[in-house]
Amino acid sequence: MRMGALHKWAIAAFLALGTAPALADQLVTDLSEHKIAIRSNFTGTQILLFGAVEANTPGERALDRDVIVVVTGPSRAMTVRRKARIAGIWVNHDSLVFPRVPSYYAVASTRPLEVTAGIDILKREQIGIDNVDLGTPKAQAMDGREEILPPDDEASFIKALIRxxxxxxLFISDPGGVTFLGQTLFRATVDIPANVPVGLYTATVFLLRDGQVVDAIASPLYIDKSGLERFIYRLAHAQPLFYGLVAVLGAALAGWLASALLRER
Incomplete structure (x- = not known):
């Protein structure tokens, strides 16, 4: 009886191992730099994101996969206003407040997003500018009253925001921006403009196979002002009243010096 039970258990274990799903492919990635310092002469830069695909099946090419790189900046509320002509004058009419708008969003991929995965996968992972969750917007009329906009009007505000x-x-889309170097290695460059906001960014790499995300890795990227610019920026945000007084006194001093030099001439 014991040998029979042991034999059945061994067969069951063997069948379970034989039907177990194969391990998914894996990513290995890194950034060329994890911190960008903004100085007075900052005119923009690029970050290099590189990595490799470790295919689970020996001898299988990683080129059969899709790689998508998404770099996202800190989110913040943003108001989009629509102008209307009233009595011959263009004024702000309706407005829509989006509670979660990425201050920066860049996506690069091996192929166009619409052929790498279905819309449900892209929306779930927030891959692509059109698939970012901006939160529940709140509409306001010209007199400040909250109102409900028709779906078509709300869509026009979203298009204006993206535009x-x-x-x-600050919104960048680069289909084909991820290139493979050989069988497993890949790389992508992402532009960082001069007007990029400071804060903690996230660079996420997605590995897709047959339209499904099989692995993802996120890496931090910190963008901050440096030197005198950092001191002025923090002073303006931490002590705005003192910063305003210093700015007014500085402007008055500059005006007085300019007038004194002109009188001497």
Missing amino acids: NKKREK
Whole structure:
């Protein structure tokens, strides 16, 4: 009886191992730098994100996968206003407040996003500018009253927000921006414009196979002002009243010096 039970247990274990799913492919990634210092001569830069795909099946090419890189800046509330012509004058009419707008969002991929995965996967992982969760917006009329906008009007505000961010080069989309170097190695460069906000950023790399995310790795990226710019920035935010007084006194002193030099001439 014992041998029979042991034999059955061994067969069951063997069948379980044989039907167990294979381990998923894995990513190994890193950034060229994890901190960017903004000085007075900062005109923008690029970060290099590189890595490798460790395929689970020996001899299988990593080129059969898709890699997507997403760099996201700190989120903050943002108001989008729509102008209307009233009595011949263009004024701010309606406005929509989005509670969670990334201050910076860049996405690069091996192929266009629409062919790498379905819309449900892209929305779940917030991959792609159009799939970012901006929170529940609140609409306000010109007199400050809250109102409910039709879906078409709300969509037009979202398009305007994305259009403005792209114009400022703070929303970037680069299909084909991730390239493979050989069988497993890949790289991507992401532009950081001069007007990039400071804060803690996140660089996330997604590995997809057959339209499904099989692995993801997130790395921190810190962007901060440095030197005198850092002192002025922190003073303006920590002690705005004192900063305003210093700015007014500095402007008055500069004006007095300029007038004194002109009188001497």
